[in-house]
Amino acid sequence: MVEESSRIGGPGLRADARRNRGRILVAARAVFAEHGIDAPMAAVARRAGVGVATLYRRFPTRDDLVRAAFAQQMETCARALTEALADPDPWRGFQRLVETACELQREEQGFSAAFVAAFPDSTVEHAQARERAERDLMTLVRRAQAAGALRADFHPSDLAVALLSHCGLVTALPRDGAASRRLVAYLLQSFRAEAAHGALPPPSALSLRGLPLAADGSRRQRPSKN
């Protein structure tokens, strides 16, 4: 019980501080979901029933807050990758990976915004976690292709394409689960080997680093207006 709340609230803090930390994270998810990732910090503090100072003390930058608020979702993504790799049917693993990630984007509203914000430029920190994720994905893709289920010209960066575009869709149309599910269905169908008809244009040069599949939490702010 104590263990539980300390896991949520964070270790090494006084009881009240731990409690507040937990409240802030819950409030942050709610506020971000409702008003987007750019919602005022004060709104989060108010919702959590704490002062702004407490919020800033615990999370000095908005980025820290976003990262912490969606750490659980990031972890779920990372776990999905591991599970996908463990699945004896590589296509089913791949399919579930995509579906799990998209479901998260769909259900935890703010997560989508956090996802894109997180994406663009990744840093070197936690490089080993990223590389492992990248390697795992590569393995998964190759295995699914070898099984004849995933089309041969699928490129790992296409996963980023799929997730980012889905992200955009749920951002534009929150609450429209049908649209999201349709897109996922279309994309998964077009990734199947049988769907390969004409040649595809060359894949993007994007690296997979940046995808939150690594659960390491190296994020960057979305492009500033400066």
Next chain:
Amino acid sequence: MVEESSRIGGPGLRADARRNRGRILVAARAVFAEHGIDAPMAAVARRAGVGVATLYRRFPTRDDLVRAAFAQQMETCARALTEALADPDPWRGFQRLVETACELQREEQGFSAAFVAAFPDSTVEHAQARERAERDLMTLVRRAQAAGALRADFHPSDLAVALLSHCGLVTALPRDGAASRRLVAYLLQSFRAEAAHGALPPPSALSLRGLPLAADGSRRQRPSKN
């Protein structure tokens, strides 16, 4: 020549006013492309080399500015729909419609943001233009399906799904044309009749009104933070 510049600048204005109006629109596209649709109005004015008052006099709300700045793109979309309908090969028409719209989103940076901002809740104004567009699209879809090229379970709202998700992608990754083209290729392939394998989840309930295909310019502000 005079005709030309009056078309750009707007009619019934003094020469200097017309000139400034044109400058503002050019500046707006540049600034929106660089800093997003939420860029400060003052930045647009500065870039155009005019005072803020001039900007506000010509475009009382940011929405008016956005609408005017991307009117040309909206028109191109509308024209693409007409041309698609005129194409003797309905699939080619459909394909070009999608490609044209996506190309615009890709190339004119700010347009994507304007597109999503424009989308969500449409109003009744210019209802006849919307309805015509909606009707045209329906015709195009049915014709392409009858020709056996477009899958039978394609729903007109899927076009919105495609365009909005593509929009999200180019917003997340501007300058990555490869990613955009990949997505478009995947989507178009999955819309082909041959690609239909399993059943799709039910289509979204979204109406097509709101899609900028009508070139009527009834827009709304993106969701406020309030």
Next chain:
DNA sequence: TCTTAACCGGACGACACCGTCCGTTTAGGC
């Protein structure tokens, strides 16, 4: 119970953007 270090949160100054007001300039008809 007492002490103290950790924690809390309201208040505050700084800053950016908004949209208007008003004195000045200029286009273009006479």
Next chain:
DNA sequence: GCCTAAACGGACGGTGTCGTCCGGTTAAGA
């Protein structure tokens, strides 16, 4: 060249967010 209506743009007050500071409060060990 003159006159006037139209257009211009700098400046300004208003608003909302940021992030810090500091005096009061409380958890928890002695």
